[in-house]
Amino acid sequence: MNLSEKIELLIKRKQLSASQFADKLGIPRSSISHILSGRNKPSLDVVQKILRVFPEISAEDLLFEDRSLGASLVSNVAKEPIPVASTSPSLFDAVSPTPSESPKNNSPEQTIVQSNLRRPKETAVPTPQEVPAAPSVPPRLEKTIERVLIFYTDGTFSESRPM
Template sequence: MNTRLKQFLAAENISQAQFADTIKVVRASVSHVMSGRNNPGYDFIKAIMSSYPTLNIEWLILGKGKMYKDTVQNSPTIPSNNDLPPIFDEPDLFDQGTYPDNMIIDETVADSQVYDNIPAISSSNTPSANAQQVVKQRKAVKVTIFFDDGTYQEMGI
């Protein structure tokens, strides 16, 4: 497989480092596969497939067929929102047009009308005047940052 991978890199006119950066693997992994030291794993092959969709993976792995796929498969077309029938017959709530009478809110409600409906708080749940409330302050001692490449860094405070 390493000879076919070398042929592919030559056809694409890219270096091993550029190839590793494109498929988002460690450069040493590409070097080890190219030298024959390691065989490529599933994640390595999957990264090649996603980065180079025109490459014939069967050719790369088994040596069968042509280097590149003959035709690119057409992806199914997704209809736009304009082509779909409406699901609900209700008006759009965010539309700036007219609204039915039952949807208009009377904003002239007096404050006293609003506060009358609030229930009184029971005094049985409130702490007594003699009780002291103890609050223990917490302090951060370590922060760990996780990066998208799988590494992390810990920092003591």
């Protein structure tokens, strides 16, 4: 019996739905769906969370194909597993943008970027002895800034072009 089949058996013996199982582990529901359908194999992180939430299962019984899950998997209402904190937000969790990510703030940042693009360079005036001979650069080889893109974590972006 492979690991995906053992996870499916564990879900049945604990009398949980796939969604409830994913919620107990603190992983996205789609991850369990992909594991059960055979699309993906369980990651080490998923295996560790299973062992943490269901301490009655031994790692050897879960991981080795020649071992079967013990009879201790019968659902026990009195024993509640320790909840595992999710390290990444679920697809279904509402994420509110921070003030710097809010669409209202795109304009001031764009103004700051544009003002920095137009700011003259502050340089000290060299004395005639310090001025090296500048090489002649043809205009077509000079690099100029065409545009600046700023990407935000919510999938939006702002664009600035020098004037």
